[in-house]
Amino acid sequence: MPNSPIRFLLVDDIVENLTALEALLRRDGLEIHTARSAAEALELMLVNDYALAFLDVQMPETDGYELAELMRGAERTRQIPIIFVTAAERNENRRFRGYEVGAVDYIFKPIDPVVLKTKAEVFFRIARQAKELERQRDELRQIARGRDRAIASLRAHSDNSPLALVKCDAGLRVLDWSQGAQRIFGLPARDMLHHRIDDQDWLPPxxxxxxxxxxxxxxxSTARHVAEITARGPDGAVIHCEAYGSVLPDPESAQVTLSVQFLDVTERHQAEQTRQLLVGELNHRIKNTLANVQAITRQTLRRAADLAAFERSFSGRLQALAQAHSILSQVTWSSATIGQVIEGQTRSGALDADHFHRSGPQVWLSPETTLRLSLSLHELGTNAAKYGALSVPGGRVDLDWRVEGETLVVLWRESGGPPVTPPRTQGFGTVLIGGGTGGAEADWRPEGVVWRMTFHDGFTYLPEADLIAAPEGPPTGRAGGIDGFRILLVEDEPIVAMDVSCELEDAGAEVVCVARTLQDAIAAASNARIDVALLDGNLGGAPVDQVADVLARRRIPFCFISGYGREHLPQAFPHVPIVRKPFDPQELLSTVGRIAGPERP
Structure with missing residues (x-):
């Protein structure tokens, strides 16, 4: 950005070294940032643009060479010039490795201030010149945009204007009749030229x-004539128009001419009404969603015993909300069935398909009811897995629904679990279940809790399309652990890659490679010794079909980890599982364990 300051980044694990470098480099117009580790440096580079980075070679954990490799692997940091700072002996092998990972120079300790300032001055001037060039480029672009707009406007008027362009003399005799006029009014030019404007009875008196x-x-020259008029089409239909007129003198004949532009606004009026309705609905839904997330965050935090409990509860509720939004996106936010809501919760792991049974008629839910029921089922499934029927191998949950008059009744019955006692206090989950429906009552039977939820609106029941809902496809099953698995992660977002890698490594797996470009991903998929692969939906806009093809040929199991729907992923692999972003750690680990099979690596 032309107006942003010129920034240098200093990376060294010793504070004194950073202080000394900063003192030597300080000058007007330069903003210096410091970092004491590779992770801190990467975080700074995600939010700031740097004209030069000084990297200490010998740092604990991730050294300067490794940090340089990480920088070259990310699009945002690939072009930052790197100067290595080292106290090691001058060694051609080290020097070659530094240049290999993208360094432009070396500075050896003890640092010569003159050498340091001279080299830094080069990059400072280059950055300043680059910003000046950017400013000039932006000015030229602005000029070019203005020129292009003028040319495009003239071309639109002359070639294919949506307006009806009509020119008349002082006696209202037609001198010019455009193609736009012919399209709007249905009268060809041969019938209009040299005739009075009202001869064809297309304009009322x-x-x-x-x-x-x-x-x-x-x-x-300052007059601008505007009027709203009506015209008649060839079929007699009324056409609502806006008319814009200019009266111009003819220097040769000393007569005046009238140029009129007619704009058909009949459809625009209808479109404007539709647009206002859609914008209002969109604003309403966005604000409702943000309000829901805000409420879930606050209430979960208020009732969480510790940060880990908050993370588990909030992540699960956010996943339930995201799953409901995915379902509604697939049906263009019109309506979804109860079966689709249940299947979404089953796929996300909130409901165990092996111990879950459902039945009921085909009922269509409004978007609001879909979101509410998804959150309620998530809470019920989570509670059942922690304390109820799904916490033991022999437990069972039955979900039945029916329509009673103008009310949809949904029954959740647990059985085969540990003895049930009513809770002493009402948690946020219970509040969420009750608030997400028209009404909810819990019967805390010793053999298993029974929830009765009612919805008084927001659903449609068509008896002629009455279908008994049944599970579709094979049950998800439960996966084993992933200890010892060698995993290829294909992900171009560094922070997401770091998060996924941490979850996998905490579970005992080894992330042998993180590929951030299509070329790296294809190479790793072709040659790396791996057990499982996780593929992002695309890498910098490039599809990952080639990577999936290579893995399939090598018979290496893989899954997609993406925010895209199935329609935007490689179409040759419709049965490959998807872990949706934002991802649920438990779903991630379960999916990896399931696709790899029962055999240990």
């Missing part, structure tokens, strides 16, 4: 009187 009044007012 009051509209003709308006045009005649403009001519009688005479030419005036």
């Amino acid at each position: 009051e509209a003709v009187a308006v045009l005649r009044g403009w001519i009688e007012a005479g030419p005036d």
Whole structure:
């Protein structure tokens, strides 16, 4: 950005070294940032642009060479010039490795201030010149945009204007009749040229009187004539128009001409009404979603015993909300069935398909009811897995629904679990279940809790399309651990890659490679010794079909980890599982364990 300051980044694990470098480099117009580790440096580079980075070679954990490799692997940091700072002996092998990972120079300790300032001055001037060039480029672009707009406007008027362009003399005799006029009014030019404007009876008398009044007012360079008129099409239909007129003198004949532009606004009025409705609905849904997330965050935090408990609860609720939004996106936010809501919760792991049974008619839910029921089922499934029927191998949950008059009744029955006792306090999950429905009552039976939820609106029941909902496809099953698995992670977002890698490594797996470009991903998929692969939906806009093809040929199991729907992923692999972003750690680990099979690596 032309107006942003010129920044240098200093990376060294010793504070004294950073202080000394900063003192030597300090000057007007330069902003210096410091970092004491590779992770801290990467975080700074995600939010700032740097003209030069000084990297200490010998740092604990991730050294300067490794940090340089990470920088070259990310699009945002690939072009930052790197100067290595080292106290090691001059060694051609080290020097070659530094240049290999992208360094432009070396500075050896003890540092010569003159050498340091001279080299830094080069990059400072280059950055300043680059910003000046960017400023000039932006100015030229602005000029070019203005030129292009003018040319495009002239071309649109002359070649394919949506307006009806009509030119008349002082007696309202037609001198020019554009193709736009022919399209709007259905009258060809041969029938209009050299005839009075009202000969074909396409303009009512009051509209003709308006045009005649403009001519009688005479030419005036500051006058802008505008009127709303009606015209008649060839089929007699009324056409609502906006008319824009200019009265111009003819220097040769000393007569005046009238140029009128007619804009058909009939459809625009209808479109404007539709647009206002859609914008209002969009604003309403966005604000409702943000309000829901805000409420879930606050209430979960308020009732969480510790940060880990908050993370588990909030992540699960956010996943339930995201799953409901995915379902509604697939049906263009019109309506979803109860079966789709249940299947979404089953796929996300909130409901165990092996111990879950459902039945009921085909009922369509409004978007609001879909979101509410998804959150309620997530809470019920989570509670059942922690304390109820799904916490033991022999437990069972039955979900039944029916329509009673104008009310949808949903029953959740647990059985085969540990003895049930009513809770002493009402948690946020219970509040969420009750608030997400028209009403909810819990019967804390010793053999298993029974929830009765009612919805008084937001659903549609069509008896003629009555279907008994049944599970579709094979049950998800439960996966084993992933200890010892060698995993290829294909992900171009560094922070997401770091998060996924941490979850996998905490579970005992080894992330042998993180590929951030399509070329790196293809190479790793072709040659790396791996057990499982996780593929992002695309890498910098490039699809990952080639990577999936290579893995399939090598018979290496893989899954997608993406925010995209199935329609935007490689179409040759419709049965490959998807871990959706934002990802649930438990779903991630379960999916990896399931696709790898029961055999240990």
